[in-house]
Amino acid sequence: MAVKAAAKRKSGTTEELNVGWQPGERVLHGLLLDAILKDNPIPLAYRMNYIANFYVGPLVAMMEKSFKLTRSEWIVLFCLTRQPRLNAQQISIVTGRPKTSIAGAVKLLQKKGLITRKTDIADSRARVLHLSDSGQRIYTAIIGSFIEREKAMLETLDPAERRELGRLFGKIIAAADAWAKPY
Amino acid sequence: MAVKAAAKRKSGTTEELNVGWQPGERVLHGLLLDAILKDNPIPLAYRMNYIANFYVGPLVAMMEKSFKLTRSEWIVLFCLTRQPRLNAQQISIVTGRPKTSIAGAVKLLQKKGLITRKTDIADSRARVLHLSDSGQRIYTAIIGSFIEREKAMLETLDPAERRELGRLFGKIIAAADAWAKPY
DNA sequence: ACTAAATAGTCCAAAATCGCTCTATAAAGT
DNA sequence: ACTTTATAGAGCGATTTTGGACTATTTAGT
Numbered sequence: 001m002a003v004k005a006a007a008k009r010k011s012g013t014t015e016e017l018n019v020g021w022q023p024g025e026r027v028l029h030g031l032l033l034d035a036i037l038k039d040n041p042i043p044l045a046y047r048m049n050y051i052a053n054f055y056v057g058p059l060v061a062m063m064e065k066s067f068k069l070t071r072s073e074w075i076v077l078f079c080l081t082r083q084p085r086l087n088a089q090q091i092s093i094v095t096g097r098p099k100t101s102i103a104g105a106v107k108l109l110q111k112k113g114l115i116t117r118k119t120d121i122a123d124s125r126a127r128v129l130h131l132s133d134s135g136q137r138i139y140t141a142i143i144g145s146f147i148e149r150e151k152a153m154l155e156t157l158d159p160a161e162r163r164e165l166g167r168l169f170g171k172i173i174a175a176a177d178a179w180a181k182p183y
Numbered sequence: 184m185a186v187k188a189a190a191k192r193k194s195g196t197t198e199e200l201n202v203g204w205q206p207g208e209r210v211l212h213g214l215l216l217d218a219i220l221k222d223n224p225i226p227l228a229y230r231m232n233y234i235a236n237f238y239v240g241p242l243v244a245m246m247e248k249s250f251k252l253t254r255s256e257w258i259v260l261f262c263l264t265r266q267p268r269l270n271a272q273q274i275s276i277v278t279g280r281p282k283t284s285i286a287g288a289v290k291l292l293q294k295k296g297l298i299t300r301k302t303d304i305a306d307s308r309a310r311v312l313h314l315s316d317s318g319q320r321i322y323t324a325i326i327g328s329f330i331e332r333e334k335a336m337l338e339t340l341d342p343a344e345r346r347e348l349g350r351l352f353g354k355i356i357a358a359a360d361a362w363a364k365p366y
Numbered sequence: 367a368c369t370a371a372a373t374a375g376t377c378c379a380a381a382a383t384c385g386c387t388c389t390a391t392a393a394a395g396t
Numbered sequence: 397a398c399t400t401t402a403t404a405g406a407g408c409g410a411t412t413t414t415g416g417a418c419t420a421t422t423t424a425g426t
Contacts, residue, residue, distance in 0.1 A: 152362035175339035
């Protein structure tokens with residue numbers, strides 16, 4: 001019946017057979033994922049991107065919804081808490097994001113009063129940024145979720161494994177000059 | 184030279200000046216980065232996202248330019264090489280990307296003739312996807328860059344470290360049900 | 367069997383992202 | 397000093413991305 005109806009609608013096309021997974025099962029994600037990971041040509045890069053996406057994606061979505069901040073705005077806020085008095089260019093360089101994206105975020109943040117922007121006395125091209133009080137407050141309100149989610153993500157590792165993971169990341173970053181170039 | 188100029192500026196600064204780094208130096212990125220990484224509230228998550236971004240960002244840019252493929256289109260192509268006969272929903276679930284993004288990519292890929300799309304005989308709502316020959320060719324043309332870049336990224340690690348990194352990623356992914364949820 | 371809920375996919379409008387080009391300032395080379 | 401090159405940032409337009417509402421089909425609950 002449903003099959004016949006489908007065949008009628010798409011009369012010319014040959015139908016594909018069933019895929020073999022049971023939709024609606026929690027297991028589905030796992031089996032699918034296994035298929036994607038098996039014999040993956042970029043095993044480490046793929047896994048890392050997978051984890052990074054599932055870590056940060058929902059956080060960004062939550063942030064956009066609850067705090068009306070874009071991802072780029074968050075990046076700027078975050079960088080400025082780490083290191084005040086950066087300018088847009090530096091944030092762009094250190095995060096690898098296009099300078100126009102950062103510039104746009106800076107403009108929005110300034111309009112919202114979350115950062116201040118002053119001309120650098122030593123270089124009148126540059127605008128020195130830092131957090132305002134309300135910028136600091138919104139950062140504080142948000143960062144907890146990031147910390148919690150990292151904690152949850154690492155729950156499965158023991159302390160030694162976490163240290164080792166950090167060490168390996170550190171090594172890769174230390175060598176970034178050798179591999180992290182654009183084309 | 185540049186150092187001297189910077190030193191001069193440093194002494195003559197009034198309010199908003201003197202960030203302390205010398206623009207134009209290769210060292211700049213490193214010092215900035217150290218500042219961002221030091222006492223980072225999400226040390227592992229931040230480092231992982233940093234590496235993932237610098238790995239995949241330039242690859243995607245290159246791909247968009249040279250092959251006129253969006254990131255979402257690449258994701259679909261990649262998934263279909265791993266596991267033919269997926270549908271859009273499954274790709275969305277397993278990659279964590281919004282289904283509308285995947286749907287849009289699927290439509291584009293079909294228009295370009297890189298994938299085929301047939302109604303699933305067992306479920307007439309679903310469309311079973313797989314690569315066409317030209318889809319396979321374009322995948323082959325692209326994937327090499329991803330492999331090379333992964334290789335370059337891991338150059339600094341010895342084989343045992345690479346295995347360990349893979350093992351730790353595997354553990355985190357295996358526990359994804361416990362932490363990778365949306366809000 | 368019948369209703370309610372879940373699922374696959376589409377469509378659309380709003381938003382974000384990003385490449386390109388342009389101005390201005392600053393540094394480097396001669 | 398003077399020319400050249402590099403840098404910081406702005407503005408604009410095109411493309412991508414995505415949330416939300418909608419339809420069609422399937423599954424689950426009773």
